[in-house]
Amino acid sequence: MESNNSIEELIIRYLQEEIREDELRVLDAWIHESDANKSRFFELKSLFDSRKEAAFLKRYSVERSWEKLAGKLGGFTDMPARSKLAGERFWFSFLRYAAIIVIAMGVGVGVNQWISNRLRADDTEYNEITVDKGGRANTLLLSDGSKIILNASTRFKYPTSFNGDERVVHLEGEAYFEVAKDHSKPFVVRLKNQQITVLGTSFNIQAFNDDRFSVTTLLSGSILLESFDAQGRKMSSMKMKPNQQARSDNWTGSIFLSETDASISNAWVGGKYRFKDETLVSIVKRLENYYGVNIRLAHDSLRNIRYTGTFSLDQGIQEVLDIINSEEQFSFTKDGKDILISARSK
Amino acid sequence: MSVLSMNDYVAGKLELDKFKLLYLENAPRLIFYASRYVDGDTAEDLVHDIFIKIWRKKEAYSAEEGLKTYLFRSVQNACLDYLKHKSVEMTYADEVARRLKIEEIHYYQQSDAAELEKERLDSVYREIAKLPDRCREVFTLAYLEGKKSAEIAGILNISQRTVEAQLYKGLKIIRDVLAFLALAFFFR
Secondary structure (H helix, E strand, O other), X not given: OOOOOOXXXXXXXXXXXXXXXXXXXXXXXXXXXXXXXXXXXXXXXXXXXXXXXXXXXXXXXXXXXXXXXXXHHOOOOOOOOOOOOHHHHHHHHHHHHHHOEEOOOOOOOOOEEEEEEEEEEOOEEEEEEEEOOOOOOEEEEOOOOOEEEEOOOEEEEEEOOOOOOOEEEEEEEEEEEEOOOOOOOOEEEXXXXXXXXXXXXXXXXXXXXXXXEEEEEEEEOOEEEEEEOOOOOEEEEEEEOOOXXXXXXXXXXXXXXXXXXXXXXXXXXHOEEEEEEXXXXXXXXXXXXXXXXXXXXXXXXXXXXXXXXXXXXXXXXXXXXXXXXXOOOEEEEEEOOEEEEEEOOO | OOOOOHHHHHOOOOOHHHHHHHHHHHHHHHXXXXXXXXXXXXXXXXXXXXXXXXXXXXXXXXXXXXXXXXXXXXXXXXXXXXXXXXXXXXXXXXXXXXXXXXXXXXXXXXXXXXXXXXXXXXXXXXXXXXOOHHHHHHHHHHHOOOOXXXXXXXXXXOOHHHHXXXXXXXXXXXXXXXHHHHHHHHOO
């Protein structure tokens, strides 16, 4: 039996309803020692109690509750039939609010644009969020506890609540997923030409519309990747294991699987961009997305030079270019709003 | 959203439609609040009693108070009444809980009636996202998934005491931020 319990532990045990009688006596005495203690206890309890609010509101039918009350009122004859009153619209929006909560983190230099279009597709209402080029990473917390972090230049579509057998979302761009486990309801990410089915896991997806390939990297758990060709015919399917990376061809639907250090793929989540043996043309494209600039390479021969390195997204574009140019093989010029990279003649 | 003012009530012009709107707009939050102190069915009954009294215009009210505040105070008092008149509980734990609930309601009666609005879920969720990694993992499992500490310990492969420490830490951080924000808003 542990005798050196701190008050913090006892408070938590009370809140979690896991407290023993002897512990409760100690807590009870402490609460009444001072107003400050009392105050601290009740305020923490109040905050913790609010966790049940979302679940309560979701399953609580205010309409049915109203019917009950109406019955008790008695003495009136013309009770309105179930009509579309403003109140019902309010209740539905309340439910929607409780079902999906969206969090924006780190609104920084870039422009983040929220589109809350209610798009209807087969009885489900969808919300959509867009992060512009040069925008900062945005975190979404879905009602099932899944966490999605969206990178710049990304569009994400998700339902207002997860009804039905599956949890389906749509992605265009780059996002890092931590999917909450729910074996009864697989989590499905739809890309333009691929589909990823997950049970509970963390993975990174890079699927920009004008790239030839989508890249999915699995960090933990297991996912099923299915790919389709440009006509929508299913071409391959692959069950992935941690530290595997799949490059899916958006035109042909072929999947190339390789082993990798998965942590490189989601380094951007921590504000770092890591690249390993990546071609300049690919790096430049990523810089365009993250910084919202246009970069051109003066000569095709520059495209396939490979680099390995890390930089922090806090660094400005100029700093990053300087890092790439550490051996001074390039010169940068501004061409209107674009940046032009050309080889420096020695 | 409905625009219901004390004037409608005062002038006795309350019609069923407006009354229903009033109910739809306020009942869920009020019933949830009551359910923290009494069981679900009783919570609904208590709130219903209040609305019935409003409908029958038997309830006295103070014209200065806003309608929402009036409703909230009524629910608080109804819960207090119920708890105080309940017979003594069977177990020591339940009895302490009952006593603490009474004290909790008294505590909030002395502070501002803004209690109902203070912890908006979206603010809480925003702060959860900002917690340090380990803390956030634990807090999410307890707060969003309602898991008990023993289970969380198993999932994350850490001791139950660590879970409890992290949970406390998360609660404290979020509580402090929200209190600060509420204060800052008040002084705007």
